[in-house]
Amino acid sequence: MDKKHLGSSLEEFLRQEGRLEESRRTAVKRVLAWQIEETRKEMKLTKVEMARRMHTSRTQLDRLLDPENNKVQLDTLERAASVLGKELKLELV
Numbered sequence: 344m345d346k347k348h349l350g351s352s353l354e355e356f357l358r359q360e361g362r363l364e365e366s367r368r369t370a371v372k373r374v375l376a377w378q379i380e381e382t383r384k385e386m387k388l389t390k391v392e393m394a395r396r397m398h399t400s401r402t403q404l405d406r407l408l409d410p411e412n413n414k415v416q417l418d419t420l421e422r423a424a425s426v427l428g429k430e431l432k433l434e435l436v
Contacts, residue, residue: 369413372412377410379427383427388426390404390405397423399419417433
């Protein structure tokens with residue numbers, strides 16, 4: 344078989360289905376949640392202690408760490424990064 348491509352790319356498929364932007368938002372949120380959780384674990388920081396340092400509730404922290412919840416405020420992400428000794432970096436491309 345000499346066909347170079349048998350179908351469209353995943354990105355093209357999602358674009359055609361009208362789900363590309365939603366998929367991108369979900370992917371970004373999952374990566375951020377994973378990075379925050381992994382750093383928290385490396386620091387041996389409990390969720391209760393991290394929430395206290397962020398001046399928020401454990402429930403709010405759980406929302407932040409939920410990869411399915413993409414409704415997170417920027418200031419919440421910034422506080423989480425700060426508590427973990429990190430910097431949140433956003434850019435338009």
